[in-house]
Amino acid sequence: MNARKHKPIVGISIGDINGIGVEVTLKALADARVYKSFTPLIYGHGKALIFYRKLMNLEDFNFTQIRSVEEIQHRKINVINVTEECPEIIPGVETQEAGKLALEALRSAVEDLKFGKIHGLVTAPVNKNNINTAELPFVGHTEFITQAVGAKDSLMMMVSDDLRVGLVTGHIPLAKVTEALTKERVLQKTNIFLKSLKEDFGIDKPKIAILGVNPHAGEEGLLGSEEEEILKPAIREMKDKNHYVFGPYPADGFFGMMHQKRFDGVLAIYHDQGLIPFKSMAFSTGVNFTAGLPIVRTSPDHGTAYNIAGKNMADEGSMRAALHLASDIVSQHEAEEVEA
DSSP states (O other): OOTTTSOOEEEEEOOOTTTTHHHHHHHHHSSGGGGTTSEEEEEEOHHHHHHHHHHTTOTTOOOEEESSGGGOOTTSOEEEESSSSOOOOOTTOOOHHHHHHHHHHHHHHHHHHHTTSSSEEEEOOOOGGGTOOSSSOOOOHHHHHHHHTTOSOOEEEEEOSSOEEEESSOSSOGGGHHHHOOHHHHHHHHHHHHHHHHHTTOOSSOEEEEEOSSGGGGGTTTTOSHIIIIIHHHHHHHHHTTOEEEEEEOHHHHHHTTGGGGOSEEEESSHHHHHHHHHHHHTTTOEEEEETSSSOEEEESSOOOGGGTTTTOOOOHHHHHHHHHHHHHHHHHHHHHHHO
């Protein structure tokens, strides 16, 4: 199927059906204007959609059941059942059966994405605990998809209208951050960030700020050596190659003084250093984007939220933004192909 003759197809892996993923997906797609630039295809099970449609009184929400992407119907919401039977839906309760469905939805969507049958993927939240097993270690969507598409590396990037935060290290314990922090890793993540800002977001000469790892960015070695031994040499090397890369900046003062507005991207050293300020500023509209892959993948910036699942309380803003961003990046890539 040629993406230039039809609206691009954006897949949605349904995530944990006992969390808020189905609810925010239905709410985001309830207004057809949301997907005027793409065709949505949900990987999951139609019974889960029917369950939540009734629970939320979304009587006007309609979808088309198809067996494969080849049967896609544009201008409609399409659904593929990835398993024959839908597990019992118990909002707010962690079950192994829900984890198995979430994993199968993700696998099916990624497989179609790899072969170009769909053009982008939005992943609804999963619970790592009911997916992770000894046979299949699962630490997150980013790592799973990176490996599945055969990429050597990727960059977890949080995106909102005016803020983009990338992470040098992702889902690892805080105690292992400095062990994983090397000049080579900083350079690799910075290069992925720069390439993504150019190719995915259309920024010709992106400016990136790199945060320090220690309090006050190490105070010139007084509070830690990582800035002097790793970050500053990496930043000098990027500058020598005529890239607009600056830092390292103390994270507290950087965000406290709103310096992020002066840059196209901010590279944080570890997970919470970047995500706490990001979610404080853009929780309802933030999107998790996996940069550096040969495919387009986004997700809302929240989890399964079992505590409010099934209560019709979840805010769909982040899911809506994730759908828009996936569609926009696909369109950006297609425009670049036409120009080339």
